[in-house]
Every structure is written in structure tokens, then in C-alpha cells.
Amino acid sequence: MAKIELQNVCYTYGPGTPYAKIALKDVSLSVEAGKITGIIGHTGSGKSTLVRMLNGLLAPDSGRVLLDGVDINADKKALASVRCRVGLVMQYPEYQLFDETVEKDIAFGPRNMGLSSEDIAARVREAAGFTGLSEEILSKSPFDLSGGQKRRVAIAGILAMKPEVLVLDEPAAGLDPKGRREILGGLLRYRDTTGAAVVIVSHNMEDMASYADSIVVLRQAQTAFEGTPAEVFARRGELEENGLRVPDAVRIADKLRERGVPVPEEICTVEAEAAYLAELLSLK
Amino acid sequence: MLKDVTLGQYFPGESPLHRADPRTKVVLSLCYIIALFCVKSALGMLLCALTLVCFHAASRIPLRTVLSGVKPILFILAFTFLINLFWTRGETLLFSWKFIRIYREGIVTALMMAVRILLLVTGSGIFLTYTTSPIMLTDAIEQLLSPLKKIKVPVHDFSMMMTIALRFIPTLIEETDRIMDAQKARGASFSTGGLIRRAKALIPILIPLFVCAFKRADDLAVAMECRCYRGGEGRTRMTRLRFSPADYLMMLSGVLLIAAVILLNHLPVGIAL
Structure with missing residues (x-):
């Protein structure tokens, strides 16, 4: 059974106003545990809306979002626990840092889950390990770090919650090649250790080719086609029509x-x- | 969601009122406000209401949008109505029970006041905020106030600040939404717990929001300097405002409304109150 599944999901922003915009139209998607699913699409194709569906930040107008076969929007009170099981790293997550030290910031998620302080400390160390943050950085203020380090701290903040499904919106955008490889390598290690399902939205086709097990192409709020990287990149003409490259x-x-x-x-x-x-x- | 808040929002469209010069609409709104405060007769109030109905028809804005703008002031509306109803003393006592006394004058004043506020709010919406983009509005205010430059009032700087502030309100709202989503994804909750817990829950939103706002202000200042912005002196405009015959007609109708209202105050047909 799929770990997390979208079934015929539709969503419109600002329905009934002149600003109404269809963001998702009848999109279905299923992600297996232990697999990395890539989502690609032109700007405005609905990628960011789709990732917000996965942890219940947005509820679909019609259609269902299933986590282990259970509709996550059926019980609004259970959404908080769903968000701990489906970790979402948004675009440019470094802008969400706020605490005095890196350690405290990473601990924000686990603390909201109500874990014991030993448990939290262990999770912070583990998450810092996945993202390659040294002990010395943990005691610094997140505002003194470089952009790449901030990004790692933000991702560690989600990994510390040990989500079963990890969703990342452009996790490596704007980083240098070395930083990209290290962050994506850390995500692979997290997947291998925990067996989590991973969804990555990216514009970087090289990353998609090397890391994704399967790729979904979105076009104007709909699924255009999907398959393994080799299958998707073989349809070069269609990709280029959509403003994507191989x-x-x-x-x-x-x-x-x-x-x-x-x-x-x-x-x-x-x-x-x-x-x-x-x-x-x-x-x- | 924060996005659902309508605070006098621009409602894009193609109507005579949308096309009119923003200065015309500022003048028209001023005339309308003056007229509303001069009204002392039922017929005058009716005339103001009819004027608004006509302009509303010309603006092609859905009635629902206009009425949704009234929602936030419903409390003030009810409050003024009741205060005027119970505290106005007059000659004709209609109802009295213990210390409560309601006079005919009280009912009339309360009704007039409520209708006045209602027309004021919907009117300024139709004449200005729904039909004029904020940028056009600040342009109009800058030009209307430009005579004040003679006495060294920094009109341009003020209007630039206002433009920037207005321009960034939607951005900040979007930013807040984004940060709230990000913290919710980390298990934060903003609607549970007592007052202190809720206030504390705001910290993870406010700090990133302030950091971003300062950074954005800094970036904007640098970007403006890079494009040689040095204030208003000698600055030309890309879109020049020009009055059309329709604009003069609209301003004339504003002035005529004031005249008519004052006339009705003094004529016996106006049903003076």
C-alpha cells in the first residue's frame, strides 16, 4: 500500500473573486515508503499547493489525501499529529528560524510533540548529524550563520521530528554544488536509516536524475505524465514544451x-x- | 486565513468609475462626505443614498463585496444607534419605563446617524478603495497636495512612503501566511491554550517576520539608490493624470449634491427633522 496518496485532488485559490485561480485539477499521486518521488513543473504549475496538501496545511476542495490509507482531513483535530508524521520543508526554509541558538531552533518541532528533554537532545544531535552541522554550530545564533548553514538548520528542524513522510520544496535551491550534494546526500541517509517516503520538488533536473526513483510532471495544475527518470526524460520534446529541460x-x-x-x-x-x-x- | 480579510481592497474591473481620474474620485469622495455631514432632512439623506446607488451601478462591483465591507463596522453601527436612541432628549415622549425614555427625536437622530455611517463606509468604498488601485490613489493625493510644496511640506516623500507601505501590505500578509504554515508544519499551534501560551506562540512568527521586513527594507533602499532615486525634485512620471469631460461631470455632480443637500435643509419640502 502507498504510504501517502492523493486521490483526484482539486483546489482553487480565492473561489468566486476576480483573483480566482485553479491550482490543482484532478491530481492523483501515490508515494511508497522508502522511495524518493520527484515533482517537476513550470512555475505556477501547482507544485507548492500540492506539497501543502500532503500535511494538511491546505484541504482539497474535492478529492482525498490518504496517509497509510486514512483520510487526513476527516478529523481536523488529528491534523497536528499528521503534521508530525509528514514533515514539510518549505521553500527557503531559512526564513522561519527564530530561536536564540541553533540547538533550540531544531528542538522547536520535537518540543511541540511533547517529548522528554533527553529524547529531544538525542533527536537534535541525530538531525544535526544528517545535515552535517557540527557541535560548535549548535550553540550559535541561527542569524549569525551563512545561507547554506541556515538551510541545513531549517531542514534539521524537520528531520528532528522523525517524520515518516518527508516533503521538501526546492531543498537545495540557491546553494553551491557542494552544498547541494551534501544536503541531498543527508536526505538519502535519512531515508535509508528510517525508511521514510520522500517527496522532493525541484527545478534541478540533474538532481532529479540522480536521486529520484520516480518523477511526476505537473502542467497547468494537472499531472502531465509520470514514470522513472529514464522514462520521463525520454519525452524530451514534451518536457521542453512545458518550459522544462532534460x-x-x-x-x-x-x-x-x-x-x-x-x-x-x-x-x-x-x-x-x-x-x-x-x-x-x-x-x- | 489572513488572505480573506478585506480591508478596503481594490476590486479590479472595467467601469466608468474605474477609468475615471483618481483625483476626480478623491474630490468626489470629499464632496460626498461633506454632503453627508450637512444633511439635516430626510429628503437630503434619500438624495445621498440615491446618488450612491447610481454610482454603485456604474462601478459594476458586486453588491455582496460592498456589503461585506460593512461587516466590520456592524458593532459601531449598532452602538451609535442605541446611544442616540436612549440619550437624545426631545419634546415628544413616546415610551418610558423606569429610567429609559425614548423620544421621537431620539429615533430620528439614531436612524439618521446609522444611515449616515452606513453611507459613509459604503460610499468611500465605491468611490475610492474598490475602484482605485492604491498606487493610483497615492498618485492622486500627491498631485492634489502638491501646492503644499510651496510651504516646504515634503509631499513627495510622504506619498512615496505611503506607496511603499501600501505596496508591501500584501507581501507582508503573504509572508506571514508562509511563516505560519512553516511553523505549523513544525507542530506549532496558534489557537489552543490560554492567553499567555497564545502570546508565546506568536514569537516564532513575529521574529522571522521582522527579520524579513528589515532585510526587505534594506534591499529596497539599496535598489532605489542603484536606480538613482533622489527624492521628488525634477522627477517625471510615466503615467500622467489627465481629466476627461466625464471627470469634470463627476466632480460637478459632487458639488451639485452638496448644494442640493443644503438647499433641502432650508426648504419646507425637504421634511426638516
Whole structure:
């Protein structure tokens, strides 16, 4: 059974006013535990609305959101516990930091869950480990940190709640390549340790190709198509019509195929491509 | 949600009132307010109400939107009505029980006051806030007040500050929504617990909000300086306001309304109260 599922979800902002805007139209989605699902789409395609559905910040106008088969909007009082089980890291989460020290800020979530102080301290250490924050940083003020470090603190704040479903809206936007790899690597480690289901919204196709198990493409509030990264990136024409691009590795593979090099379709990361070409060249 | 709050919000549309010069609408609203305060006769009040109905029809704003603007003042409306009803002393006693005395004059004053406030609020909405974007409004105020520059009143600076403040209200509301969502996702709750707990729950919202607002103000100042903003002196405008014949007609109708109201106050047909 899917860990978390959207069934025919519709949502409109400001219904009945001149500002009315359809954000989601009949969107269905299912995410398995232990898998990473990527969501891609042009600006305004409904990605951010979709992630707010997953932890009940927004309730769908019609359709259902199921967590372990239970409709999360059926009981409004249970939403607080749903939000502890579905961790949502919003876009630019560094702007939500507020406490005196990094340690206290990361502890905000677990404290709201009513855990004991030993438990909280252990969770803060563990979350800091996943995001690569050193002991020394924990005692600093979050406002003295660099942008990349703030981002890690904000993500650690959600990881410390040990969510069963982790949802991230552009977790690595605006970071340098090294910071990107470290943060995404930390998320992979979290998934491997806890077996959580992970949903990542991103514009970075290279990241999607290397990390996602499956990808959903949104177009004008609807699901355009979905599949494994190789299946999705094989539909290059449709992606480009939607203002999206394919990873560089896929583009290079296309060019190589045009010249008669039989690069397999499932290769869509630079690493896999390099390994394939190295093998091909050593055979010659 | 915070977004649902209507505080005199602009309602985009294509109507004669939307197209009119914002200065016209400021003048018209002023005339309307003056007329409302001069009214001393039932017929005069009726005339004011009819004027508003006509302009409302011309504005093509849904009646529901206009009435929703009245909701926040319902309490004040009821309060003034009751105060005037019980505390006005007159000659014709209609009802008396213990210390409560209601006079004919009291009913009349209370009704007039309530209708006056009602027309004032819906009127300023229709003439100004619903049909004029905030930016147009500050432009109009700046131009109408520009004679004050002669006596060294920094009119431009004030209107620039007002424009910026108005421009950033929606941004701040959006920001607050976003931060609230983010903290809710971390298990924060803003609607449970006692007063102290609720006040404490605001800290995780207010601190990030202030940090963002200061950062944004700083960025904006730098961006304005980069584009060589040095205040109003010698500054030209992209959109120049021009009066059309319809504008003159509208302002004339405002002045005529005041004249008619004053006339009705003194004529026996006006049913003086």
C-alpha cells in the first residue's frame, strides 16, 4: 500500500473573486515508503499547493489525501499529529528560524510533540548529524550563520521530528554544488536509516536524475505524465514544451545516438554516462 | 486565513468609475462626505443614498463585496444607534419605563446617524478603495497636495512612503501566511491554550517576520539608490493624470449634491427633522 496518496485532488485559490485561480485539477499521486518521488513543473504549475496538501496545511476542495490509507482531513483535530508524521520543508526554509541558538531552533518541532528533554537532545544531535552541522554550530545564533548553514538548520528542524513522510520544496535551491550534494546526500541517509517516503520538488533536473526513483510532471495544475527518470526524460520534446529541460547527460546521450553511439535510454546521469563511455572506449 | 480579510481592497474591473481620474474620485469622495455631514432632512439623506446607488451601478462591483465591507463596522453601527436612541432628549415622549425614555427625536437622530455611517463606509468604498488601485490613489493625493510644496511640506516623500507601505501590505500578509504554515508544519499551534501560551506562540512568527521586513527594507533602499532615486525634485512620471469631460461631470455632480443637500435643509419640502 502507498504510504501517502492523493486521490483526484482539486483546489482553487480565492473561489468566486476576480483573483480566482485553479491550482490543482484532478491530481492523483501515490508515494511508497522508502522511495524518493520527484515533482517537476513550470512555475505556477501547482507544485507548492500540492506539497501543502500532503500535511494538511491546505484541504482539497474535492478529492482525498490518504496517509497509510486514512483520510487526513476527516478529523481536523488529528491534523497536528499528521503534521508530525509528514514533515514539510518549505521553500527557503531559512526564513522561519527564530530561536536564540541553533540547538533550540531544531528542538522547536520535537518540543511541540511533547517529548522528554533527553529524547529531544538525542533527536537534535541525530538531525544535526544528517545535515552535517557540527557541535560548535549548535550553540550559535541561527542569524549569525551563512545561507547554506541556515538551510541545513531549517531542514534539521524537520528531520528532528522523525517524520515518516518527508516533503521538501526546492531543498537545495540557491546553494553551491557542494552544498547541494551534501544536503541531498543527508536526505538519502535519512531515508535509508528510517525508511521514510520522500517527496522532493525541484527545478534541478540533474538532481532529479540522480536521486529520484520516480518523477511526476505537473502542467497547468494537472499531472502531465509520470514514470522513472529514464522514462520521463525520454519525452524530451514534451518536457521542453512545458518550459522544462532534460539533464545535460540525456542531451549528450541524444547527440551521441545521432552519431551512431548506442547509449542505452536508461542512462540519465553524468556518472552513469561516463562509466558507460569509459567501458566502450576501453573495449576498442 | 489572513488572505480573506478585506480591508478596503481594490476590486479590479472595467467601469466608468474605474477609468475615471483618481483625483476626480478623491474630490468626489470629499464632496460626498461633506454632503453627508450637512444633511439635516430626510429628503437630503434619500438624495445621498440615491446618488450612491447610481454610482454603485456604474462601478459594476458586486453588491455582496460592498456589503461585506460593512461587516466590520456592524458593532459601531449598532452602538451609535442605541446611544442616540436612549440619550437624545426631545419634546415628544413616546415610551418610558423606569429610567429609559425614548423620544421621537431620539429615533430620528439614531436612524439618521446609522444611515449616515452606513453611507459613509459604503460610499468611500465605491468611490475610492474598490475602484482605485492604491498606487493610483497615492498618485492622486500627491498631485492634489502638491501646492503644499510651496510651504516646504515634503509631499513627495510622504506619498512615496505611503506607496511603499501600501505596496508591501500584501507581501507582508503573504509572508506571514508562509511563516505560519512553516511553523505549523513544525507542530506549532496558534489557537489552543490560554492567553499567555497564545502570546508565546506568536514569537516564532513575529521574529522571522521582522527579520524579513528589515532585510526587505534594506534591499529596497539599496535598489532605489542603484536606480538613482533622489527624492521628488525634477522627477517625471510615466503615467500622467489627465481629466476627461466625464471627470469634470463627476466632480460637478459632487458639488451639485452638496448644494442640493443644503438647499433641502432650508426648504419646507425637504421634511426638516
